[in-house]
Amino acid sequence: MSAATETPTAPPLESRAQPSIELTSVNTIRTLSMDGVQAANSGHPGTPMALAPVGYTLWQQFLRFDPQDPVWPNRDRFVLSIGHASMLLYSLLHLTEVRAVSKDYETLGEVAVSLDAIKAFRQLDSRCPGHPEYRWTSGVETTTGPLGQGVSTSVGMAIGRQWLASRYNRPGFEDLFDFNVYALCGDGCMMEGISSEAASLAGHLQLSNLCWIYDNNHITIEGHTALTFTEDVATRFIGYGWNVTRVGDANDIEMLARAFRTFHNTKDRPTLIIVDSHIGYGAPHKQDTSGAHGEPLGEDEVRLAKRNYGWPEDKKFYVPDSVYEHFRQGIGKRGKELRDAWFARIEEYRKQYPDLAKELYRMQHRQLPEGWDHDLPEFPTDAKGLATRESSAKVLNAAAKNIPWLIGGSADLGPSTKTRITQEGAGDFSAENYGGRNFHFGIREHAMGAILNGLSLVKVRPFGSGFFIFVDYMRGSMRLSALMEIPVIYVFTHDSIGVGEDGPTHQPIEQLAHMRSMPGLIMIRPADANEVVEAWKVILQLHHAPAVLVLTRQAVPTIDRRKYAPAAGLARGAYILADADGGSPEVILIGTGSEVALCLEAYEQLTKEGVRARVVSMPSWELFDDQDKEYRDSVLPPQVRARVSVEMASDFGWTKYTGTEGSRVCIETFGASAPLKQLMKKFGFNMGHLVAAAKDQIALHKPSEERSTS
Ligand SMILES: Cc1ncc(C[n+]2csc(CCOP(=O)(O)OP(=O)(O)O)c2C)c(N)n1
Ligand SMILES: [Mg+2]
Numbered sequence: 001m002s003a004a005t006e007t008p009t010a011p012p013l014e015s016r017a018q019p020s021i022e023l024t025s026v027n028t029i030r031t032l033s034m035d036g037v038q039a040a041n042s043g044h045p046g047t048p049m050a051l052a053p054v055g056y057t058l059w060q061q062f063l064r065f066d067p068q069d070p071v072w073p074n075r076d077r078f079v080l081s082i083g084h085a086s087m088l089l090y091s092l093l094h095l096t097e098v099r100a101v102s103k104d105y106e107t108l109g110e111v112a113v114s115l116d117a118i119k120a121f122r123q124l125d126s127r128c129p130g131h132p133e134y135r136w137t138s139g140v141e142t143t144t145g146p147l148g149q150g151v152s153t154s155v156g157m158a159i160g161r162q163w164l165a166s167r168y169n170r171p172g173f174e175d176l177f178d179f180n181v182y183a184l185c186g187d188g189c190m191m192e193g194i195s196s197e198a199a200s201l202a203g204h205l206q207l208s209n210l211c212w213i214y215d216n217n218h219i220t221i222e223g224h225t226a227l228t229f230t231e232d233v234a235t236r237f238i239g240y241g242w243n244v245t246r247v248g249d250a251n252d253i254e255m256l257a258r259a260f261r262t263f264h265n266t267k268d269r270p271t272l273i274i275v276d277s278h279i280g281y282g283a284p285h286k287q288d289t290s291g292a293h294g295e296p297l298g299e300d301e302v303r304l305a306k307r308n309y310g311w312p313e314d315k316k317f318y319v320p321d322s323v324y325e326h327f328r329q330g331i332g333k334r335g336k337e338l339r340d341a342w343f344a345r346i347e348e349y350r351k352q353y354p355d356l357a358k359e360l361y362r363m364q365h366r367q368l369p370e371g372w373d374h375d376l377p378e379f380p381t382d383a384k385g386l387a388t389r390e391s392s393a394k395v396l397n398a399a400a401k402n403i404p405w406l407i408g409g410s411a412d413l414g415p416s417t418k419t420r421i422t423q424e425g426a427g428d429f430s431a432e433n434y435g436g437r438n439f440h441f442g443i444r445e446h447a448m449g450a451i452l453n454g455l456s457l458v459k460v461r462p463f464g465s466g467f468f469i470f471v472d473y474m475r476g477s478m479r480l481s482a483l484m485e486i487p488v489i490y491v492f493t494h495d496s497i498g499v500g501e502d503g504p505t506h507q508p509i510e511q512l513a514h515m516r517s518m519p520g521l522i523m524i525r526p527a528d529a530n531e532v533v534e535a536w537k538v539i540l541q542l543h544h545a546p547a548v549l550v551l552t553r554q555a556v557p558t559i560d561r562r563k564y565a566p567a568a569g570l571a572r573g574a575y576i577l578a579d580a581d582g583g584s585p586e587v588i589l590i591g592t593g594s595e596v597a598l599c600l601e602a603y604e605q606l607t608k609e610g611v612r613a614r615v616v617s618m619p620s621w622e623l624f625d626d627q628d629k630e631y632r633d634s635v636l637p638p639q640v641r642a643r644v645s646v647e648m649a650s651d652f653g654w655t656k657y658t659g660t661e662g663s664r665v666c667i668e669t670f671g672a673s674a675p676l677k678q679l680m681k682k683f684g685f686n687m688g689h690l691v692a693a694a695k696d697q698i699a700l701h702k703p704s705e706e707r708s709t710s
Helices: 021-040 046-062 083-095 115-119 149-168 187-191 193-204 233-240 253-265 299-309 321-352 354-364 388-402 445-457 468-473 475-484 497-502 511-516 529-540 567-572 595-608 621-625 629-635 676-682 687-701 704-709
Strands: 077-080 099-101 107-111 181-185 210-216 243-247 271-276 382-387 406-410 438-440 461-467 489-493 522-524 547-550 555-558 575-578 587-591 613-617 643-646 663-665
Touching (some): 021 299, 021 321, 046 083, 046 210, 046 253, 046 321, 077 083, 077 149, 083 321, 149 181, 149 354, 181 187, 187 210, 233 271, 243 253, 253 271, 321 354, 382 388, 382 529, 388 489, 388 529, 388 555, 445 461, 445 475, 461 468, 468 475, 468 489, 468 511, 497 676, 522 529, 529 547, 529 567, 567 575, 567 621, 575 595, 587 595, 595 643, 595 687, 643 687
Parallel strands (some): 181 210, 210 271, 406 461, 522 547, 587 613, 587 643, 643 663
Antiparallel strands (some): 099 107, 382 555, 575 613
């Protein structure tokens, strides 16, 4: 019995008499993917098998991408939002011979994805991990895997291109930035809420350089989409203001090409191409079933599928030489010509617009302009003080003045988060003004996070803001900023029960602990205006880490820095702000953010009573933990075990600094709705309580003989 008769559901296969080079290339992608998954005994073969013609057509015929220089700034971006179909991307990277790039953006001689790497798919240290990882495999434009993130990130990339074009394209250089952004997504991406947020904004902003390709295969893990997903996606996207087009058969390369041309010709809207495909295409027993989604086909099924393709059944990881050559003549040749022409133009641009060219160079290398910190303010001592969101607004604006590509906005909370760039001409980013520096993400926190990632990946310096409580809505995107090691700036205000009357729904409790548990993220919760200056200094100089700046809604005193230690200590994460005369304190009060002022009040009282106390301002655990032991021990001497941490939040994790015997003044509930003064009293954030806690600690940690005689 032939394989074809075993496959009643399979559409007719292509002619096997003399396969065209197109079909051979497509089948190479398919078989590499199947073999990679089979060798790993783990992975997702079905979708790469189905979408090989889509990947092939886009890369070979349309993508303006030079495999020799995969970081060329004006390259088209390809985002594999269905990260589980990673073998599709790895096959394309391998077959197009994309070069590896160093961390300093230098192209290396070796290929990014060797055949050996594909053979080691999903094995330790392979360039082909389970899901595509930015910074690990050159040519991977963004890390994907959590569904919905890739497409949403692609919106940020498309926005970034519009902004770059608006600022840097000049007469005679109208095409300096004109790249397109393509994202390949599936049913999962379409179901996730984040993609709706992002698509809605993309439609609103009329991002005509954005193309999503939706793999409409009707299959997810649990089975047919009839189980869960019967909405009319086309109508939904038309409603968002997208151009929607269909390709009825993923194997129809001509129709695919036509759809991509439609995208090119659409100048006023983003494009969605809905492609009907058959997951596990050509696998006689698994095609069109969820069984083809996330497990190896099995040796027998692999063989039968290969037979169906007219492929040598026993060959594994087989790449006909003609396929490499075919890609060299297609994407390779086209990409190199485009890239070389672009660099020739940029030489000319440098002569005509030297300042802009310099900006571009620095931005694209994640450097700051000279003199970026010249205008940063210094705040005078002020007992009444100001909210850290207010001081941050001043610092942000002083920095934005000298860093033209520092751009960002808020999820509809700009007037509260005070993140507006107010300088003349900064403008608002909109479909009518792609040069605006103030962004309005709408009430779409999760998409805002992904869009910030996309912006950062095209190398502008983005910030996004909101209430700290809504960090919960963004965590998925923030985790990817951290995983990708990209310097996105998150500004969160209303950082504690200090929001008062809004009550428990708006009072962050466990959010600080959440953020601190995320590897690679730098969080800073400054105590006063001058710590805010130092915090921005640290953040703006980060190259490879996202930052979270946590700010108050309510006023905090601007600390007298002649009396207490300079705010520059912030750069080390924690520093001794006030100390017992001559050092050697009996007790250490450790505070962050708005609670530091309270610690100082308690310190003054304790000192008055003859207690030797120290106050440590600890705006950033991450920065402090990065210091050497000597410094850490100088701030928190191991022998001083009487310690009190003071933070209006969950104490989760604080034992690291207080010890289990230490005292933690914290909040163990969700807060309450009341004026701040009442809340401070209710939750014990007052001087009297701190003084008592400090004394209790001293008593607890006194040597036992001393205790028994006293
Ligand atoms: C946010 C998120 N939730 C769940 C998963 C687990 N997951 C991986 S693939 C998948 C099914 C995706 O279906 P679809 O997008 O249609 O992909 P296909 O099976 O068609 O390739 C799920 C639920 C995930 N990767 N991300
Ligand atoms: Mg699907």
